[in-house]
Amino acid sequence: MENHVSYALHILEEPVQYLALAFMALMYIIKISQMLKKPIPPEKAELKGDRVAGAFDSLLNVLKPWSMESTRNNPYFYIEFLIFHIGVALTIGATFFIPLFPSLMTLTVSKIFMIFMGLAFLIGLRRIYRRLTVPEIRIISSPDDFFAITLMTVFFAVGFGAMSLWIKGSPDTGWMWIFFLMTTFFLLYVPFSKISHYVLYPFGRINFGRIFGGRGVLNKNVKAPSWNPK
Amino acid sequence: MSEQGDKLGAEGARKWPTKPEFTPEMLEEMEKLLPAKLNRVVAASLSGCIHCGMCSDACHYSVSIPEDKTLVPAYKADRFRKWYKSRYDWLGQIFPSFVGAHKLDKELADDMYDKLWGACTMCRRCTFNCPMGVDYGMLVRAARGIMQQVGRVPQHLQDTVDTHHNSGNNMAVPRDEFIETMEWIEEELQDEEGCENFKIPVDKKGAQYFLTLNPREPKYYPLTIQASAKVLNAAGVDFTISSRYWDLTNYALFNGYDPDAKEFSMWQVEDVKRLGCEYLLAGECGHGYRSLRWELPNWVGGVPFKITSMMELLAKLVQQHRLKLAKSVWKGHRFTYHDSCNIARSGGIMEEPRIIINAATDDFVEMEHNRENSYCCGGGGGALAMPEFTPRRIAAGKIKADEIKATGADIVLQSCHNCTDQLKEIIEHYHIKAKVMNLAELLAPALII
Numbered sequence: 227m228e229n230h231v232s233y234a235l236h237i238l239e240e241p242v243q244y245l246a247l248a249f250m251a252l253m254y255i256i257k258i259s260q261m262l263k264k265p266i267p268p269e270k271a272e273l274k275g276d277r278v279a280g281a282f283d284s285l286l287n288v289l290k291p292w293s294m295e296s297t298r299n300n301p302y303f304y305i306e307f308l309i310f311h312i313g314v315a316l317t318i319g320a321t322f323f324i325p326l327f328p329s330l331m332t333l334t335v336s337k338i339f340m341i342f343m344g345l346a347f348l349i350g351l352r353r354i355y356r357r358l359t360v361p362e363i364r365i366i367s368s369p370d371d372f373f374a375i376t377l378m379t380v381f382f383a384v385g386f387g388a389m390s391l392w393i394k395g396s397p398d399t400g401w402m403w404i405f406f407l408m409t410t411f412f413l414l415y416v417p418f419s420k421i422s423h424y425v426l427y428p429f430g431r432i433n434f435g436r437i438f439g440g441r442g443v444l445n446k447n448v449k450a451p452s453w454n455p456k
Numbered sequence: 457m458s459e460q461g462d463k464l465g466a467e468g469a470r471k472w473p474t475k476p477e478f479t480p481e482m483l484e485e486m487e488k489l490l491p492a493k494l495n496r497v498v499a500a501s502l503s504g505c506i507h508c509g510m511c512s513d514a515c516h517y518s519v520s521i522p523e524d525k526t527l528v529p530a531y532k533a534d535r536f537r538k539w540y541k542s543r544y545d546w547l548g549q550i551f552p553s554f555v556g557a558h559k560l561d562k563e564l565a566d567d568m569y570d571k572l573w574g575a576c577t578m579c580r581r582c583t584f585n586c587p588m589g590v591d592y593g594m595l596v597r598a599a600r601g602i603m604q605q606v607g608r609v610p611q612h613l614q615d616t617v618d619t620h621h622n623s624g625n626n627m628a629v630p631r632d633e634f635i636e637t638m639e640w641i642e643e644e645l646q647d648e649e650g651c652e653n654f655k656i657p658v659d660k661k662g663a664q665y666f667l668t669l670n671p672r673e674p675k676y677y678p679l680t681i682q683a684s685a686k687v688l689n690a691a692g693v694d695f696t697i698s699s700r701y702w703d704l705t706n707y708a709l710f711n712g713y714d715p716d717a718k719e720f721s722m723w724q725v726e727d728v729k730r731l732g733c734e735y736l737l738a739g740e741c742g743h744g745y746r747s748l749r750w751e752l753p754n755w756v757g758g759v760p761f762k763i764t765s766m767m768e769l770l771a772k773l774v775q776q777h778r779l780k781l782a783k784s785v786w787k788g789h790r791f792t793y794h795d796s797c798n799i800a801r802s803g804g805i806m807e808e809p810r811i812i813i814n815a816a817t818d819d820f821v822e823m824e825h826n827r828e829n830s831y832c833c834g835g836g837g838g839a840l841a842m843p844e845f846t847p848r849r850i851a852a853g854k855i856k857a858d859e860i861k862a863t864g865a866d867i868v869l870q871s872c873h874n875c876t877d878q879l880k881e882i883i884e885h886y887h888i889k890a891k892v893m894n895l896a897e898l899l900a901p902a903l904i905i
Binding site: 262264265267268269270275288294295300303361362365366368369373417419423426429430431433434435437441442 | 494495496497499500501503504506507509510511512513514518525526528530531534546547553554555556583584585586587588589590591594749750751752753754757758762763800801802803804806825828829
């Protein structure tokens with residue numbers, strides 16, 4: 227695909243994005259360094275399992291829906307989660323591929339991107355509905371929770387619209403402007419929002435894996451290295 | 457700590473100054489205490505919740521009392537998280553209501569008190585079902601520790617800790633009374649057929665195992681000590697019970713006050729060293745096991761001996777054929793086993809109890825949720841020491857009662873004294889015809905001596 231756009235849109239697609247991306251990276255570096263400064267609780271007990279294997283096991287938890295009862299019993303919810311997050315990755319990816327590597331965005335690739343954007347949009351709508359109507363979800367929801375899911379859902383829709391015009395040979399459209407303006411906003415806003423949870427994910431999972439891996443609760447197939455009472 | 461005299465516990469008697477309600481001065485003090493509680497696990501747990509609601513089916517409170525949506529784990533943890541966000545979340549400091557942040561005020565603190573003392577047993581079942589790995593147990597303990605330090609702690613729970621601090625055990629059993637009780641139990645044991653030479657050695661130096669007890673045992677359940685001693689004698693285990701720091705409980709695990717947790721642990725460490733034992737052996741007690749096995753080495757900075765539990769030791773004895781058992785003793789009975797949260801989920805002991813049970817009976821039925829997936833019975837987290845929350849505790853035990861009922865078992869086995877008391881209460885409350893026993897009580901009558 228070609229990406230012949232106006233100079234103004236080019237500015238938005240590249241230098242503005244780079245600046246916003248640099249800002250986001252800076253915020254994440256601060257966020258991560260703040261977390262790394264917190265002391266790790268010591269572990270001086272004789273281990274029954276492997277803390278490192280536990281951490282890996284726990285990090286990969288996202289790919290193992292059978293490992294938690296909450297996902298094991300809700301496969302539909304897990305599939306939604308998976309598609310939604312693939313949609314997130316591809317939609318954000320599109321904002322880089324379109325200006326930087328338009329040749330990679332063949333018609334087939336673009337359609338795959340659009341399928342995930344469309345599905346993620348529908349899942350986003352369902353998630354908004356769920357947050358509004360399920361009492362135990364509504365009671366824990368903050369405005370940021372609603373704003374984040376709404377923003378993502380609109381982002382998918384705009385991305386879908388922009389790409390559907392783009393594959394028809396219209397790269398410089400109102401949809402594309404909104405798409406890139408939203409991307410810029412995202413890059414600036416996400417570090418302050420719950421959407422940045424993926425930065426915290428490794429911390430939570432590694433903490434969990436180290437504790438319960440060491441105690442032999444996780445990755446039970448790893449033989450206890452040192453514990454064998456006489 | 458007094459070294460060898462009769463006085464056990466700390467030198468000066470203490471009565472922790474508890475407060476009936478939060479005052480502005482207490483809230484101010486809590487603000488000062490918060491930063492020190494934020495280790496990486498607690499901070500990540502406070503920052504990481506995405507309000508997905510996956511924890512709502514994981515909690516025995518929210519499952520047993522579905523009409524009260526404020527019992528969902530994320531909601532309960534948010535009572536603490538709101539305060540944290542008001543101080544540490546970037547957006548929370550500028551637009552607090554947008555991210556659900558809230559300055560610590562009396563209303564929020566009261567809510568924290570209600571939900572984090574009275575509606576969470578720190579069982580970590582939600583932690584195991586959280587996609588983000590939020591450690592609710594650690595988070596709640598941090599919040600409790602802050603509230604406790606300013607005096608807002610359930611009175612009876614704090615009394616239990618104070619008693620331990622002042623007396624060296626949490627039921628203030630005097631040393632001479634304890635020795636007499638052990639002698640009496642030993643006599644009772646020796647009256648049993650084939651047990652004439654069985655001993656309950658007190659303060660035996662150089663014994664391999666330093667057996668610890670829950671104070672409920674010498675006080676209310678001496679037969680469990682008798683059963684444990686019978687099994688250990690039958691297997692030829694070289695053990696002793698200290699006349700000093702034999703109490704394995706540590707309720708500072710529940711009230712979150714680390715200096716006491718460390719102090720109680722240190723007494724026990726010194727006592728094991730005094731007797732020169734190879735193993736510190738945790739009796740059948742859930743939080744006691746976890747406190748000794750997994751927390752004590754961290755509180756005191758490592759120990760020069762090994763720490764194990766009755767569950768692990770008994771399983772080993774069964775596997776080594778050191779116990780001869782007659783399953784016929786239990787013919788006509790059906791058993792199920794309740795996994796204590798601190799033993800299974802937080803302790804890693806899941807197969808050992810089953811090895812023991814299957815050696816003594818042919819009719820064992822698992823509950824629907826077992827091992828690390830077991831629901832808390834409702835008696836964890838110090839809940840039994842908070843009578844002000846008793847109706848909620850009993851209501852929260854419904855899911856466990858339902859699962860027991862579904863097994864058709866007439867004997868519920870477990871390895872924890874808090875679980876024992878809670879299971880007995882819910883069995884009575886929900887009209888289940890079953891008896892509650894620990895694993896030594898299962899083995900002792902089946903022994904072929």
